[in-house]
Amino acid sequence: MPPIYLGEFEQIVLLAVLRLGEKAYGVPIRAEIESRAGRKVTVGALYATLDRLEAKGLVHSWFADPTAQRGGRSKRYFRLLPAGLEALSGSKAVFDRMWEGLHV
Amino acid sequence: MLPPDPPRLAEWLLRRLVGGRDADAVAGDLRETFEARGASRVWYWGQVLSCLTVRLSSYRRALPGFGTDFSRALRRMRRNPGYAFTAMLCLALALGVNATLFSFLDSVYFRKLPVPGAERIVSIGRERAPFCTSRQYFAFAGDLRTVKAAAAIGSGTWVELGSRQYTVLAEVVSLNYAQVLGVGTELGRWFGPDSESAGEPPVVISDRFWKTRLGGDPDVLGRQLRITDRSYRIIGVATAQFSGTFPPTLRDVWVPMRASGAGTDLVARLAPGATLEEAGAEMRVVSARLRASDPQNEGLASPVVVKPRTGFLFRFERDFVMPILTLLMAVSAVVLLIACVNVANLLLSRAAVRRREMAIRQSLGASRARLFRETLAEGLVLAAGGLMLGMFLGYWTGRALEFLLPSQPVAMYQGLRLGIDWRVAGFLAAAGVLCAVLFSLPPAFANGRRNLSPAMKGIDVRNSRHRSFYSIAQVALSLTLLVATGLLVRALDRVQHLDPGFASDHRGYVSVRDMDQNPSLYSALLDQARRIPGVEGATAAWGVFPNSGGGCAAAAEGEKPRDLTSDLVDPSYFEIMRIPILKGSGFAPSGSFTDAPHVVVNETMARMFWPGQGPVGKRLWFPADCTSDEKAQMGTVIGVARDSKYQSLGEGPLPFYYLSRFEDRGNGFYTIVVQTAGDPRQWIQPLVSLVERNGANLRIYRTGTLDDSVSESLWEVKWQASLLGFVGLLAIVLAAIGVYGVVACSVAQRTREIGVRMALGALPLDVQWMVLAHGLRITGIGIAVGLLLSAFTVRLLRGFLYGLSPFDPVAFAAAGFAWIAIAIVASWYPARRATRVDPVTALNYE
Numbered sequence: 001m002p003p004i005y006l007g008e009f010e011q012i013v014l015l016a017v018l019r020l021g022e023k024a025y026g027v028p029i030r031a032e033i034e035s036r037a038g039r040k041v042t043v044g045a046l047y048a049t050l051d052r053l054e055a056k057g058l059v060h061s062w063f064a065d066p067t068a069q070r071g072g073r074s075k076r077y078f079r080l081l082p083a084g085l086e087a088l089s090g091s092k093a094v095f096d097r098m099w100e101g102l103h104v
Numbered sequence: 105m106l107p108p109d110p111p112r113l114a115e116w117l118l119r120r121l122v123g124g125r126d127a128d129a130v131a132g133d134l135r136e137t138f139e140a141r142g143a144s145r146v147w148y149w150g151q152v153l154s155c156l157t158v159r160l161s162s163y164r165r166a167l168p169g170f171g172t173d174f175s176r177a178l179r180r181m182r183r184n185p186g187y188a189f190t191a192m193l194c195l196a197l198a199l200g201v202n203a204t205l206f207s208f209l210d211s212v213y214f215r216k217l218p219v220p221g222a223e224r225i226v227s228i229g230r231e232r233a234p235f236c237t238s239r240q241y242f243a244f245a246g247d248l249r250t251v252k253a254a255a256a257i258g259s260g261t262w263v264e265l266g267s268r269q270y271t272v273l274a275e276v277v278s279l280n281y282a283q284v285l286g287v288g289t290e291l292g293r294w295f296g297p298d299s300e301s302a303g304e305p306p307v308v309i310s311d312r313f314w315k316t317r318l319g320g321d322p323d324v325l326g327r328q329l330r331i332t333d334r335s336y337r338i339i340g341v342a343t344a345q346f347s348g349t350f351p352p353t354l355r356d357v358w359v360p361m362r363a364s365g366a367g368t369d370l371v372a373r374l375a376p377g378a379t380l381e382e383a384g385a386e387m388r389v390v391s392a393r394l395r396a397s398d399p400q401n402e403g404l405a406s407p408v409v410v411k412p413r414t415g416f417l418f419r420f421e422r423d424f425v426m427p428i429l430t431l432l433m434a435v436s437a438v439v440l441l442i443a444c445v446n447v448a449n450l451l452l453s454r455a456a457v458r459r460r461e462m463a464i465r466q467s468l469g470a471s472r473a474r475l476f477r478e479t480l481a482e483g484l485v486l487a488a489g490g491l492m493l494g495m496f497l498g499y500w501t502g503r504a505l506e507f508l509l510p511s512q513p514v515a516m517y518q519g520l521r522l523g524i525d526w527r528v529a530g531f532l533a534a535a536g537v538l539c540a541v542l543f544s545l546p547p548a549f550a551n552g553r554r555n556l557s558p559a560m561k562g563i564d565v566r567n568s569r570h571r572s573f574y575s576i577a578q579v580a581l582s583l584t585l586l587v588a589t590g591l592l593v594r595a596l597d598r599v600q601h602l603d604p605g606f607a608s609d610h611r612g613y614v615s616v617r618d619m620d621q622n623p624s625l626y627s628a629l630l631d632q633a634r635r636i637p638g639v640e641g642a643t644a645a646w647g648v649f650p651n652s653g654g655g656c657a658a659a660a661e662g663e664k665p666r667d668l669t670s671d672l673v674d675p676s677y678f679e680i681m682r683i684p685i686l687k688g689s690g691f692a693p694s695g696s697f698t699d700a701p702h703v704v705v706n707e708t709m710a711r712m713f714w715p716g717q718g719p720v721g722k723r724l725w726f727p728a729d730c731t732s733d734e735k736a737q738m739g740t741v742i743g744v745a746r747d748s749k750y751q752s753l754g755e756g757p758l759p760f761y762y763l764s765r766f767e768d769r770g771n772g773f774y775t776i777v778v779q780t781a782g783d784p785r786q787w788i789q790p791l792v793s794l795v796e797r798n799g800a801n802l803r804i805y806r807t808g809t810l811d812d813s814v815s816e817s818l819w820e821v822k823w824q825a826s827l828l829g830f831v832g833l834l835a836i837v838l839a840a841i842g843v844y845g846v847v848a849c850s851v852a853q854r855t856r857e858i859g860v861r862m863a864l865g866a867l868p869l870d871v872q873w874m875v876l877a878h879g880l881r882i883t884g885i886g887i888a889v890g891l892l893l894s895a896f897t898v899r900l901l902r903g904f905l906y907g908l909s910p911f912d913p914v915a916f917a918a919a920g921f922a923w924i925a926i927a928i929v930a931s932w933y934p935a936r937r938a939t940r941v942d943p944v945t946a947l948n949y950e
Contacts, residue, residue, distance in 0.1 A: 025129075043154060043155065044154030047155070063125055070135045071131070071135050073132025074125070075129060076129035
């Protein structure tokens with residue numbers, strides 16, 4: 001299988017999902033990106049990216065049972081798949097190699 | 105406290121955009137953050153709209169490939185913005201007009217009252233009578249289960265402000281009126297249970313009345329207002345957008361209702377959980393009980409009608425606007441059709457350019473459906489662009505019309521609101537999609553043909569023939585509109601030049617009401633008016649054009665009286681108004697009240713009552729009540745006046761009689777007419793001051809000039825002609841674009857041929873003529889078809905023409921020649937361009 005190319009935002013989203021572990025659903029993912037990357041993300045852009053990542057087989061998602069909070073709406077949780085981890089580390093390796101020996 | 109709910113509409117949209125369980129998860133996320141962020145609706149909407157990208161993301165498309173179609177269509181348009189813009193503009197012009205007219209239709213039939221929860225407001229009435237008397241209403245209103253009902257009687261009345269008296273429309277309402285409707289106030293309050301108490305009765309005025317008549321006075325609460333000769337105390341100013349429950353008329357004052365025998369209809373709000381059917385059933389039961397308790401009242405036998413309160417309240421109001429509305433809707437549909445044909449033509453010419461690409465793709469296995477979808481996508485994008493532009497144009501057309509309408513004397517049109525609401529937008533969107541399909545079909549068929557080899561070789565015959573055909577259709581359709589407009593303009597011209605039968609120039613008037621009804625006062629007023637410098641004569645009449653009184657009379661005692669129109673005039677009236685007395689004489693310069701008055705009749709009435717006989721000296725019987733022949737008063741005819749116009753210039757001959765103001769008491773209303781040396785407007789102010797000097801009991805309710813009255817009486821035909829003219833002009837512009845497009849495109853396609861001709865020695869003039877002839881040929885056929893089509897359709901206009909023949913040759917000829925001129929102009933530019941073709945470039949073309 002050829003290596004999967006990840007865009008910058010895709011990397012950010014994957015990293016956020018990875019950092020959050022068990023707690024990775026829409027709201028905390030956006031909060032994580034906002035606080036760490038300093039970027040405001042619309043819910044549409046986030047879900048479009050997560051859908052794309054799922055279609056590429058990099059993340060897996062499932063619906064939790066609805067609770068009384070947030071108007072009884074269920075949460076959609078995300079988890080990194082091995083391919084996602086591989087793609088992330090691949091991307092990091094590319095950057096590491098490109099940065100090697102450079103000082104700016 | 106519970107956190108606030110996110111905007112419901114936004115949540116609904118989210119569900120549409122995302123769909124399924126995902127929508128649930130996204131909505132949950134948004135809600136959580138919404139609560140945490142302090143409930144910013146703007147933020148919520150922004151987030152929901154961002155989900156458009158989720159919908160369009162290529163991983164969850166409902167129709168795989170459609171996004172590609174759209175992005176391709178967009179890319180093609182970016183490469184060729186002129187073509188896309190032309191197509192969108194054509195559509196926008198047509199859709200804009202349709203939007204305005206549909207919002208007209210909307211306000212006639214569907215628009216709800218501007219109150220909260222208006223969808224649950226119903227009207228309760230009967231087919232041919234008021235629902236009940238106000239006394240009955242007060243007795244049963246408290247017991248209703250399915251509705252909360254208020255009683256409202258519409259009435260025309262007058263309000264006094266200083267020496268002026270203004271005619272206003274009022275509503276006499278039960279005290280729970282505002283509570284049932286849920287309508288508020290700008291200032292003060294509505295009626296409450298204490299409004300019944302003694303003292304001056306309370307009144308609520310409209311925001312419009314407050315601002316225009318009372319100058320928006322902030323201390324208006326507590327002020328006295330004289331309405332219909334009674335003092336009221338202002339307790340509130342209603343919400344700005346509220347103007348009563350009798351659309352389209354605007355109500356300006358609301359006064360509390362008292363229990364009486366006056367008939368009233370009800371406006372009601374359905375109780376929570378109750379349906380329209382349940383309310384209908386309950387009201388029928390109520391009606392049956394009323395009928396049982398009051399068997400003499402025939403009105404109570406009329407069937408009960410309970411229906412949602414939408415559109416114009418009264419049937420006669422709807423019937424009044426329907427003919428012109430139907431005509432305009434038909435015309436604007438034709439305009440839309442012309443615009444569609446234009447866009448189809450443009451797409452066809454684009455298809456011609458791309459025919460080789462299409463043929464190659466087809467031969468490589470692209471299905472016809474696939475290619476059609478691509479064309480449709482292009483059509484939809486064009487339609488969407490046209491739609492947005494069109495709504496914008498429609499909004500402004502509506503505003504412009506609203507602005508023009510209040511100058512019309514008919515109160516009904518003043519309440520017309522031509523805004524764009526959800527229904528109008530929905531209609532437009534549907535029209536847009538229909539257009540997209542319509543104009544995508546021809547190019548799709550052109551693309552989808554079986555035999556590909558000519559297309560691959562770049563030979564194209566059928567497309568240009570198609571386009572010519574469409575162009576002919578456009579010319580024909582727009583010519584029909586041109587003929588119709590021409591007819592209306594001719595009719596207007598004809599009516600404008602009709603002789604009103606009386607002198608209207610240099611005549612100004614002041615309408616006065618004398619509350620003491622003192623007849624000698626008017627004699628004094630006339631004497632004083634005659635002494636104003638520059639006044640050449642003065643007279644008075646109960647009504648002057650276009651106002652006249654009703655009445656009825658019989659030629660013999662015991663005969664059934666016939667309905668007539670009448671006026672009560674000063675003896676000098678005939679002389680000042682230049683209405684000649686043809687037989688007998690006019691009224692004596694003085695007289696006294698009598699039960700046997702002298703009568704002057706007009707020619708039509710003389711012919712009608714005494715055909716072939718001399719009417720002078722004949723008797724007339726005037727019954728006290730026109731529905732019976734009892735207690736008739738006898739009059740003697742002393743003269744015959746020439747026929748004139750009494751109510752409108754377009755009217756046919758009316759039977760009419762005059763009585764002398766010295767011999768009949770009248771009701772205190774008189775219009776004083778002065779004949780002046782110069783512009784009569786300059787004498788209005790002196791007349792007004794004269795009236796004001798003559799006592800506190802005089803009220804002025806109208807001033808103006810007779811010339812203005814005459815021209816205002818034509819407002820309806822003017823209005824119709826200008827509306828139709830506007831739409832017709834649009835049709836012509838669109839059709840001219842169509843002809844230009846076809847000719848220009850054929851020039852582009854024949855570049856090589858033209859180059860060969862020029863290289864072989866053709867003169868520029870020959871080439872120009874060739875191109876021009878192409879345009880003229882299309883137009884010529886179009887004109888022939890259009891004239892034929894017009895001959896069939898113009899008879900529908902008969903009701904609008906004031907007696908002008910629908911086959912008026914001038915209108916037909918003018919329309920034909922106008923189109924020939926337009927065709928020459930539209931073909932001229934492509935013809936000029938054709939001659940500038942450089943033979944060398946042309947031969948290397950493609």
